[in-house]
Amino acid sequence: MRYKQIFTVLLFFAMASSFSQETQKYLEKAVSSKASSIFYFKVAKKAIKSQNDLAFYNSAKSLYFTNLNELDSAIVYGTSAIKMLKKSTAANELFDLYLDVSDGYRKQGEYDKAIDLVLEGLKLAELKKNYFLMAKFNMRLSLNYHDFESYKKGVFYGKKAFSYIQISKQKDVMVLARIINSIAINYDDWNKPDSALYYHYKVFDYVKGNDTLLISRTYNNIGNTLLKQKKYLEARKWVKIGVSITDKNFKNLKNESELDTYYYEQATHYNNLATIAYQLSEFSEAEKLFDKSFYFATKSKNAEKMRDYYQHRYLFNRKRNNLKETAKYQEKYITLRDSVFDIERAANFAELETKYQTEKKEKELLKSKNTNIQNQLLIKEKTNQFIIASLVAFGFLIISFLIYRQQKLKSAQQEKEFELKSAIATIENQNKLQEQRLSISRDLHDNIGSQLTFIISSVDNIKYAFDITNEKLDNKLSNISSFAKDTIIELRDTIWAMNSTEITFEDLENRINNYIEKAKEAAGQISFIVGIDDALKTQKLTSVQGMNVYRTIQEAVNNSIKYANPSVITINARQIENQLKITIQDNGIGFDKKTVAKGNGLKNMQKRIEEIGGEYHLSSSEEGTRIEILLKNNEI
Amino acid sequence: MTVVFLFITIASLCFDFFKQKKSFETRIEVLENLIDKLHKQQKIHLDKLQLSETLDKQIKLSNHTLSASILDIGTDLFSSSFNKKE
Numbered sequence: 246m247r248y249k250q251i252f253t254v255l256l257f258f259a260m261a262s263s264f265s266q267e268t269q270k271y272l273e274k275a276v277s278s279k280a281s282s283i284f285y286f287k288v289a290k291k292a293i294k295s296q297n298d299l300a301f302y303n304s305a306k307s308l309y310f311t312n313l314n315e316l317d318s319a320i321v322y323g324t325s326a327i328k329m330l331k332k333s334t335a336a337n338e339l340f341d342l343y344l345d346v347s348d349g350y351r352k353q354g355e356y357d358k359a360i361d362l363v364l365e366g367l368k369l370a371e372l373k374k375n376y377f378l379m380a381k382f383n384m385r386l387s388l389n390y391h392d393f394e395s396y397k398k399g400v401f402y403g404k405k406a407f408s409y410i411q412i413s414k415q416k417d418v419m420v421l422a423r424i425i426n427s428i429a430i431n432y433d434d435w436n437k438p439d440s441a442l443y444y445h446y447k448v449f450d451y452v453k454g455n456d457t458l459l460i461s462r463t464y465n466n467i468g469n470t471l472l473k474q475k476k477y478l479e480a481r482k483w484v485k486i487g488v489s490i491t492d493k494n495f496k497n498l499k500n501e502s503e504l505d506t507y508y509y510e511q512a513t514h515y516n517n518l519a520t521i522a523y524q525l526s527e528f529s530e531a532e533k534l535f536d537k538s539f540y541f542a543t544k545s546k547n548a549e550k551m552r553d554y555y556q557h558r559y560l561f562n563r564k565r566n567n568l569k570e571t572a573k574y575q576e577k578y579i580t581l582r583d584s585v586f587d588i589e590r591a592a593n594f595a596e597l598e599t600k601y602q603t604e605k606k607e608k609e610l611l612k613s614k615n616t617n618i619q620n621q622l623l624i625k626e627k628t629n630q631f632i633i634a635s636l637v638a639f640g641f642l643i644i645s646f647l648i649y650r651q652q653k654l655k656s657a658q659q660e661k662e663f664e665l666k667s668a669i670a671t672i673e674n675q676n677k678l679q680e681q682r683l684s685i686s687r688d689l690h691d692n693i694g695s696q697l698t699f700i701i702s703s704v705d706n707i708k709y710a711f712d713i714t715n716e717k718l719d720n721k722l723s724n725i726s727s728f729a730k731d732t733i734i735e736l737r738d739t740i741w742a743m744n745s746t747e748i749t750f751e752d753l754e755n756r757i758n759n760y761i762e763k764a765k766e767a768a769g770q771i772s773f774i775v776g777i778d779d780a781l782k783t784q785k786l787t788s789v790q791g792m793n794v795y796r797t798i799q800e801a802v803n804n805s806i807k808y809a810n811p812s813v814i815t816i817n818a819r820q821i822e823n824q825l826k827i828t829i830q831d832n833g834i835g836f837d838k839k840t841v842a843k844g845n846g847l848k849n850m851q852k853r854i855e856e857i858g859g860e861y862h863l864s865s866s867e868e869g870t871r872i873e874i875l876l877k878n879n880e881i
Numbered sequence: 882m883t884v885v886f887l888f889i890t891i892a893s894l895c896f897d898f899f900k901q902k903k904s905f906e907t908r909i910e911v912l913e914n915l916i917d918k919l920h921k922q923q924k925i926h927l928d929k930l931q932l933s934e935t936l937d938k939q940i941k942l943s944n945h946t947l948s949a950s951i952l953d954i955g956t957d958l959f960s961s962s963f964n965k966k967e
Contacts, residue, residue, distance in 0.1 A: 633884060636884055636887075637883055637884065637887060640884070640887035640888070640890075640891065641887070643891055644891060644894060647891065647895065647898065648894065650898065651897065651898050654898065654901065654902065654905075655901065658901070658905045661909065662905075662908065662909070662912070665909065665912040665913070665916065666912065669912065669915055669916055672916065672919040672920065672923055673919060675923060676919060676926060679923065679926035679927070679929075679930060680926065682930060682933075683926060683929050683930060683933065686930070686933040686936075686937075689937075690933070690936060690940070693940055700947065715961070717957070718954065718957055718958070718961075721950060721953060721954050721957070724950060725947060725950045725951065725954070728946060728947065729943075729947065732939070732943040732947075735939060736936065736939060736940070739932055739935060739936045739939065740936065742932050743929050743932040743933060743936065746925050747925075787924065787925070787928050788925065788928045788929060788932060789928040789931055789932060792932060
């Protein structure tokens with residue numbers, strides 16, 4: 246096993262270093278051989294070119310001294326190699342060095358240094374997530390705590406090692422057996438024999454057949470536990486099996502390290518057999534066995550074994566009531582125990598472990614913090630995603646609403662547009678119809694004037710041609726002629742209004758003036774005054790309004806000429822505020838409205854003005870008659 | 882990116898809406914002006930038709946009076962010439 250380890254380390258170094266194949270062979274021989282090792286080491290030392298090469302050389306040296314059980318030298322070279330390898334990235338090689346050098350410290354009783362190296366190795370193994378190595382380092386912790394009599398922690402780390410080895414992909418039955426053994430011995434020394442025996446027997450679940458030859462300690466430990474339970478005879482049987490297995494293995498020992506193991510195990514076996522013997526009051530047998538135990542403990546150079554020997558030796562002497570021997574061995578036991586297990590070391594132990602646990606917890610805390618931060622970032626990301634998704638959904642909602650609103654507006658607009666266009670079409674149709682009617686009307690009325698003129702000229706011709714002496718006939722013919730003439734004038738006025746789209750006051754004034762000119766022919770003594778405000782001249786009236794106002798003025802003037810006997814007839818048109826005021830006044834004799842019946846003319850005047858939304862006022866006295874027409878501006 | 886696109890789309894739709902409204906108001910104004918103009922024309926036509934009806938009445942009245950007068954003259958002439966022949 247040891248040689249395999251050495252070969253693996255050397256091979257790995259060979260790959261990483263500049264050492265030649267030949268130099269590696271020298272180192273192999275240096276480690277394995279006893280006689281020529283110094284020579285081979287010298288040759289290998291000359292070939293050192295780099296720090297890595299030196300680390301490799303020191304590592305080989307450490308192994309060499311470990312095999313010789315020269316722990317001090319092994320530790321020196323081992324720690325030096327560890328220091329150099331820590332700087333390089335060759336982590337795998339470090340593990341074996343950590344394990345071996347820590348074992349060396351443990352054997353020397355320097356548990357604090359042993360723990361320190363184990364914890365360093367464990368940290369590295371945890372970093373690499375190598376469960377097999379983590380199991381091995383935890384087992385070392387368990388054994389160190391056992392040796393330091395801190396059994397609770399020993400059990401704790403032992404169980405940890407057991408859980409790691411089970412999940413490790415690398416299976417090694419011997420390592421598993423050693424781990425279970427470490428738990429068992431901790432329980433055993435913790436005075437929990439049932440638990441100890443449980444774990445001792447558990448080893449046989451994994452180690453079977455010829456492999457049981459490799460677990461002599463287990464037999465011894467079972468015996469040890471039974472011994473504590475005072476099952477001495479049964480205990481003796483188990484321990485003796487352990488002794489015989491160890492003796493059998495002695496024949497196959499390869500190097501000093503394995504010899505060291507042999508001495509260690511035999512020291513334990515004989516110590517237990519001696520204890521059993523004196524418990525069974527077989528004192529002479531016990532003496533012999535203790536001597537053997539002392540021999541092997543000394544050979545093993547193991548402080549723990551010496552401690553156990555002194556302890557049981559003084560207990561044996563106490564049982565024998567040999568006070569002198571009891572005191573002697575007790576003193577040796579206490580001295581050894583205190584030198585190895587003093588309070589300062591306990592404090593260092595605790596400090597180292599606390600430091601390791603603190604670092605581990607800090608790492609976990611950091612990991613937890615990172616996880617928290619990641620979770621927070623994830624939550625934040627998800628929140629942002631949710632917000633964006635909400636915004637997008639809201640955006641789509643708004644877009645849908647806007648599209649709906651737009652379509653609704655479009656629909657309403659189209660409807661309104663259609664209504665308006667329909668109304669326009671209807672009005673246009675109506676207008677066309679009206680235009681057609683007007684056109685027809687115009688066609689019908691076109692000839693009236695000429696026909697009337699024909700009647701007039703025909704009548705005049707008849708009168709002239711036939712020299713009519715009949716007065717009655719002549720009057721009738723004259724009446725027809727004058728009626729026709731009047732009719733023509735009337736019709737022309739109406740046609741004038743009909744043909745005008747709108748009538749301005751200026752047009753009205755001109756028409757009135759024309760009429761007055763003709764009226765003057767019949768009533769030359771009357772003076773006519775027409776006054777239209779300049780501001781009103783551009784004022785427009787519709788054809789109906791213009792016609793009605795004109796006819797009213799005409800009628801008023803006619804009545805004045807016929808009945809009032811005036812000298813002056815005044816026609817005025819003014820704008821007063823928002824009203825249009827037209828006044829027709831004469832200075833005639835007037836009339837009494839109450840006594841004189843309203844004729845068609847007066848009625849028609851009122852009717853015409855009221856038809857166009859105006860007000861008609863008639864006042865008459867002896868000084869004259871006054872007709873006022875009021876039209877509101879917004880009705881024009 | 883999606884949010885920006887949505888924002889642009891919303892802004893574009895709002896702009897289209899107001900543009901459409903404005904355009905419609907302009908079109909409607911034109912149509913309303915046209916209707917107003919047609920109404921005015923219609924009023925003018927109605928006024929003319931009213932005057933035309935007045936004219937028709939006047940012509941009818943004149944026709945009736947003249948017809949009566951002519952008939953009267955005709956009767957007188959006939960009776961006068963009949964008396965002469967006898």
